[in-house]
Structures are given as C-alpha cells and as structure tokens.
Amino acid sequence: MAQITKVKSGSILEDRESYSRVVAVDNWIFMSLTAGRDYKTRKMPETAVGQAEQAFRNVEGALASVGATLGDVVRSRVFIPRQSDVVDVMGFIGERFRGIDPASCVTCSPLGGPEYLFEIEITAYRGAGEQEQKRLTISL
Template identity: 30%
Template sequence: MNVRHISTGSPFEEQIGYSRAVVADGWVFVSGTTGYDYATMTLPDSVEDQCRNTLDTIGKALIEAGSSLDHVVRVNYILTDGADFPACWPITSQVFAKAKPAATMIQATLMEPAMKIEIEVTARIPE
C-alpha cells in the first residue's frame, strides 16, 4: 500500500505525533482540525471564524492530496457547545454544496478551552 503524509506545519502535529492528512489507496483521511490560523498560530473568538479557518486548512490539505472539498464523503463536526452548530450551517452548506457528505455532529470538550469546533473529513481522490 502506498501511503503519503501531509503536514500543515502546525506545532501540534509534531508535538502529538500525527499528520494533517494521510493519503492511501485513493482515499484522503484528514485529521480533526481546529480553527487556528496556522500561519499566525492565532485562534479567532467566534465559532463562525473558527469554522472558516478549519475548512480552509482542510481544503488546502485536500488539494495537496489531489482531492478537494467537493470530494468529501464523510464529515464529523465536534463542537464544545452544540448550540453553536447552527451558526456554522451557512458556512458548511456553502462549502459542501456539491459534495453533500454524510455528516455527524458531536459535542465534546476540545484540547483548549478557546477551541469551539473541530472538523474531520474523509475524501476520495477523483479518477
């Protein structure tokens, strides 16, 4: 099996020991991604801005893998407060308008108190 690892350069990837994405057998598995702007290592306050940053980071990893947000087949949303999820719907419905992936929303505590959303996706590489 041919496996390729993709990194965003996030210090978390090195500290924890994971890849932003792993490409294997035509699939792209993107790790849970939070709303940090990894260029500046800043985390916006609003769940909407964190959601946008998260999907931007995921989108870049998918492009590097040879896929895109349009090829996502599964998405898991993890929020610290489930009541915040509807504020993200305009963003997620636009980003996934074409893919329409299977989706799950889970409420859980994240690694840092300021983190409001984490998103994990699985995508196909188009033939």
Template identity: 35%
Template sequence: MLPTTVEPSTCLCRAAFLNFNNTYFYKSIAMTKQLISSGSDFEAKIGYSRAVVHGSWVFVSGTTGFDYAKGSIADDVVAQTEQCFINIEAALVQAGSSLKDVVKVTYVLPNGSDFEPCWPVLQRYLGEVRPAAMVITAGLLDARMKIEIEVTAIKA
C-alpha cells in the same frame, strides 16, 4: 510554518475479491501511503499527520479554526468554522484532492447550540457535495476552540 508533504511509503493491503464462481480469493496489493503535514509543531509532538493519503482515500485529521499564518484563533465559532475549511482545503489540495471529493464529515463542538450559526459556512463549502455527516458534542483540547472538523475524501 509552511505546509510539508512527507515522502510516500508503500504498504501491502490484503483485499478479498469475488470471482465468477462466487468464491472469494485474496490478493495482496501494494498501496502508497503519503503523510501530509501543515507544518504545525503539534503534529510532531504527539505523532500525527494533518492528513494521510492511502490509495485514493484521503483522511484529514480533526482540524480546528487555528490560523497557522497568523498564529491565532478567532473567538467566534463561525470564523473558526471558516478557518477550519481553509485548513482542510489546503490539506486536501496537498493530497491531490478537493472538497468536492469529501464523502464523510464529522463536526465536534463543545457547545451544541453553536452548530446552527455555522450552517451557512457548511452550506457554502459542502452544500453541493452533501457528504455523510455526524455532529458530536464533546470537549476540545483548548478552551478557545469552538469547533473541530474531520473529513474523509476519495480522490476522483
């Protein structure tokens, strides 16, 4: 499956601004929303996008270690973490962004003790970036999945 990008759509956002008199005024701003797809059938089945670009913000959905090119998922949590970042990086590039733009990351693992072995991979991909982070221990959709990673980025 080849990655695809859905045509951008425009939506209006209402923003509040503070003027020099310390009073607020509101202005509607047209912002483009772009949907990014990895080409996975699963995205269409349940109605979500791999990533959504809204203005300079990029929201990458929870991403697992599934290798779309091979149609498989590794048994090892470290290998899955590596593949998560490969998948996330591909979505960010499609969005005109990169891992350097990541400001928030959430890790979800069914087994919290699996997190520490992943640290060298996290350090390699995000060590210089140092985004805000959160780790959640929760079940994932498929028992083979050992980690899911979601990121938010702001395009530079």
C-alpha cells in the same frame, strides 16, 4: 503495492504528538481533526463560525496537497462544543458542502481547550467529486 502519502501542515501539535494532518492511501484520504487555527500566524478566531471558516481553509489546503478538493469529501465529523453555536456553524457548513452532501456527524462535546469552538475531521476519495453520482431519497 499501495501508495501512501503523509502530510504535515505546520501545526506544532503534529510534531509533538506524532501525527499527520493527512494520510492518503491510494485514493483514500484521511484527515485528522482540524481546528480553526491559522498555522502560519498561530491565531484563532474568537467565534465558532470564524474558526469553522479558518478550519475549512486548512482542510482545503491539506486536500490540495494530495491532489484533492472539497468536492471529494465523502464523510465529515464536526465537533462544536457549545450547542448555542450549532445553528450558525451548520449553516456555514451547509453552504460549503452544498451539492457535495457527504455523510456527516455533528457532536457537541468538549475539545482540547476552551479556546477551541470548532473542529472537523474529513474522509475523502480523490476524484469522487468528478464522478457521476446516483442520488436517492428514501423514507423509513
């Protein structure tokens, strides 16, 4: 039987909209779209990079709650509404994921409100970061 763990982060939206920040099914970890809001102070930085930095703190805390780390991330979906922010935000993300190299998707589309300048969705596999990895480079 699968071990299922559901984690709430303290975001008021999780209760209002009936969802979990993280659902872990055995070693698979699925994280909801995560914004750059500090869940304790309710404050959100005014820049896309600032929001990305806070979102990564939120992601790392959520992963830690189920015994995982950023190194266990196997897939990310990044949402940056303003194309003008993409280069700076992806530069930050490139540094955070350096050596982890998850599968990634970046989309420039509207988010839940104009104050949201960055959100990220994560899929992880607990322990993936500690496993031996085979890395290939292909040309198509």
